[in-house]
Amino acid sequence: MRKFRKAANNSYMAAMNSGHERSQSLFSQVAGRLKENRGAMAGLIIIILILIASFLGPLFCTYGYNEMNMSQRFMAPCLKHLFGTDGYGRDIFVRILYGGRYSLLLGLSGALVSLLLGIVLGLVDGYIGGAFDTVFMRIMDIWSAIPGTLLSIIISTVLGSGFGNTIIALAIGSVPLTVRLLRGQILSVRKEEYLEAAASINASATRIMFKHILPNVISPVIVSTTMNVGAIITAAAALSYLGLGIQPPNPEWGAMLSAGKTYATIYPWLVLFPGCAIAIIVLCVNLFGDGLRDAIDPKMKN
């Protein structure tokens, strides 16, 4: 079909987009819009505060996170122990602070590993296409059919506990989603002529994949990865709760929930603080992710 005259020469388009003294890359446009979203900014700031608090906070606390004091067990929140103490007399406040490291690190690294794995698989699949794509997507279908939590549990059991193994167990479940998102985007970008242009100037396959295709398909993946952080933090907590993943005495919030569940009705602060901590961090991550999606989403499609 003969291509019809698009508004390629539309001075409206140039009018809408010019008026910037300096050219704006899409990144800086997105950043600009994000700054105006108060929810997203609040979420981001709180996450940064939690980050600082969890890494620097414990240095300034009176008590160590594993400092046991059997005479001060199960103390209710008071001035000496802001969040009370647990069954071993450990200060819960410093444990919550310290535990933030696990949640943040697990959440971020898990999401990052998932992203990287998803990108490599997604790009290769999108680039090769054809019969390979058909088979590969069926594998992805099977992969994503297994419930995420179950998959994490199985892998965690097989690999054992420990930071690295937990990250793998958590990252694995969300890979097919990234692959599927990328593939969808790549299918629509495939017919763009700049890819043909790249081939005509002898660009290698890797160059085309990473310099041409990837930057133009990554946006929805960035959003889903950001949302994934929250999901992974929750999943990490769940793993610890079940006795897998990060184990006591490490003050991971989920492990703290698990440890406190027996006495939760009598000493509610044992589960209240870890529970709220998980809720707050996931909320902030999701607020930021929502804001990011709005900043990237339809206004960019000029």
Next chain:
Amino acid sequence: MNEKAFLSINNLTVEYTSNKKVIHAVNGVSLHLNHGETLGLVGETGAGKTTIAKSILRILPNPPARIKGGEIFLGGEDLMKKAEKEMLDIRGNKIAMIFQDPMTALNPLLTVGEQIAEVISIHEKNLTKDQAEKKAMEMLEMVGITAERYIEFPFQFSGGMKQRVVIAMALACNPQILLADEPTTALDVTIQAQVLQMIKKLQEKNGTAMLLITHDLGVVAETCENVAVIYAGEIIESGTREDLFDHPTHPYTCGLFDSLPKLTVETKRLSPISGMTPDPSDLPKGCKFHPRCKYATETCTAGEVPNVEVTPGHFCQCWKCVGYEQEGK
């Protein structure tokens, strides 16, 4: 106001607001269309042609578009003053529009027959479903598509056929005015010839007036009795076909003709119009064409440009013409 004209646009001004910027899409346009005649509205992308057509039907997205001023008279009644309910009766019925892209103008989920029948059912409420269907089939035959294809879907038709369906929908209720927005731009040249011939035939049969919007001067030459040239939201020249093609007067019109590669004349180099169409949010003062005009003088940079009647019925909005009427050019 032109008493004879059936459709009269007087001093239409339309703006778009976006991102705190104001885009002056249409700036004081006046056009007149008589019964049964074809007026060609020629201009390049962004000149404001589609905005004018959508203003007539009042289907501009509001916001960001806003009709700032002007009147549009249809048979003596001001369309700007009509209630939405009254406009519903006019759209598709008294005034029909053919959009530019046949690929997206049809609903892919409905058969072509259903889409034509829909237009008929909406406006001729006393017809039964079967009667509307029968009429739709007649319309298909009229545009050269066998009636059996009533049950087929748009994807089963080629571009030219789809555009015929769109034309059938537009003419189904025998409108008095047809607004055709680049109806053949997306079509191959041999199909374009067929479609234009068909539109002309149907027009003559039903006495429909047509406002043909296009950038293609060749199409205008073949189909339009009268022509108006639009630049940066203003009509800078208007007149009969002979006036414009034999005696183009405005520097922009002349520039357009000069920049076309011609089949009959051998030229080594084309003479394009220098510069670019102006940013509609930042239009030049005075004559909007003066930054690109080789005849521009100090006078052209400020003030309102007079609309000069160069010969009876042939108008040109240019300072250069201000001597002409006296000379009787």
Next chain:
Amino acid sequence: MNPVIEIKDLKKHFNVAAGKNHAVDGVSFKIQKGRTMGVVGESGCGKSTLGRTIIRLLEPTSGQILLGGEDVTFAKGKALIHAREKMQIIFQDPYSSLNPRFTVEDTIAEPLQISKKYGSKKEITDAVMELFHRVGIDDRFRSAYPHEMDGGRRQRVGIARAIALNPEFVMCDEPVSALDVSIQAQVINLLMDLQDEFGLTYMFVTHDLSVVKHISDDISVMYLGQLIETSPANELFRMPLHPYTKALLSAIPSIDIHNGMKQIMLKGELTSAINPHPGCRFAPRCPYAKEECHQPQKLYEAEKDHFVACCRIKEIG
């Protein structure tokens, strides 16, 4: 002197659900250095596919492509890289042909970076600025993104990218169709100037007959994958021989309101090139078709340098 491009019986077929799409079916012509071959036809005629096959963006099904006498039809590896540097392409859509994440400078520098023709970054930058100047882009657009520029400027970027490697042959795939009339003329002039300056050889694919007459030395007319007529440009317009060419030329709306050509109306729609019957593919719509038209037609020289693939020319007169 070998022609820059010579194709012999070039075929490109696609496997589709319904069978085999004979998009390009046995096309042969030569283009000498510094000349422009215009290729015209309507939707589905295969002109874009032909162009992309010649420059090896698509793999030919059969036939031969000779670049300066050298057979590059099925070249691989280094030979293909080398060949590609000599054959470049300018695309129709000035938006889709530029990577929206690349600045103008990035886009034009890329072929230079890949080919390793220049050593240092500075040499590449200098070469890029030189190209800016050549195609008429202002320096201030150096760090601009495609969405900030209008179609005419974007197309100049595409042209700069195409000539960056000093190719011998440039395939122009409807380079001005998506531009406004007043900008078209600017870009056409630019293409012709560059051709004069660098001795470029063009294949100019378009559906716009007035443009093709202006810019081409020779013209080939295609219909549903078949080459049906080819001759010097003026000759084709002066005396078109094939019934399709006649209809095509008559269908162009003329701005000469006093001397219009009588339009030859074709009946029916374009059929498709999927699993085609042998013989002339225009026959179903041709007002002169007879039984012998369903035999495979051969391109023969009817007049000097004027080739046509129709067996009924003499009778039609």
